[in-house]
Amino acid sequence: MPIFEGLLNDSLWWDDPIQSTILAPCPIEQSWTHLPGDMVKFSVDGAATxxxxxxxxxxxxxxxxxxxxxxxxxxxxxxxFAELVAILKALEVFKAGNWIVCAPLIVESNSKVILNWLSDSLQRPWRWWKIFRDIGFLVTQIGNIQFQHICMEKNLADYLEKVSLQRSEFFEAWW
Structure with missing residues (x-):
């Protein structure tokens, strides 16, 4: 995590989002993969102790x-569970923000297990059936969506999931 030390100051976010996220120079997004044309991409990551x-x-x-x-x-x-909820929340925000009409979506996760569960319903654990049902409903509504595996090291989503373990409340921003 030292590569992102001091990177985010969410108390400054609402005044100046650019300055709040660039507090120290660092090689962010070393795992970035380029997107074709009008696509948008959610990078999601979960953490647990x-x-x-x-x-x-x-x-x-x-x-x-x-x-x-x-x-x-x-x-x-x-x-x-953390990774599944991250994907569910991402899809909920995507739909609520009316992004569906704007661009096709890619959801990147570093969990091969979760991606296998999303592609094969027979492998899904029963205890989280409601989350899978909700994700499936949103996938149907969004329509043009792809799930992809990616290594999340040195990625902003990876940094945020580590920071999330130290927080007592959610930080959310979109525009």
Whole structure:
């Protein structure tokens, strides 16, 4: 995490989002993959310890401009749960912000387990059936969506999910 030390100051976000996220020079987004044309991409990441869980989510366009960012604590039910909730929240925000009419969506996750569960309903754990049902409903409504695996090291979503473990409340911003 030292690569992102001092990177985000969410108390400054509402006055100047650019300055609040560039407080120290660092090589952000070393794992960035370019997007075709009008697509947008959610990078989602979950974190969990034995007594805490959290997530970090960032939506960027093809020019890497952040349009949505949120991170914060979740119920401490494990890493898989944190990653699923991060995806669910990302899809909810995407739909609520009426992004559906704006651009096709890619959701990137570093969890092969979660991505396998999303693609094969027979492998899904029963205990989280409601989350899978809600994700499935949103996927149907959004329509043009792809789920992809990516390594999240040195990525803003990875940083945010680590920071989320230290927070007592959610931070959400979109415009």
């Amino acid at each position: 034995s007594d805490k869980a959290g997530c970090g989510v960032v939506l960027r366009d093809a020019q890497r401009i952040i349009s949505i960012m949120f991170y914060g604590p979740l119920s401490p039910l494990g890493l898989d």
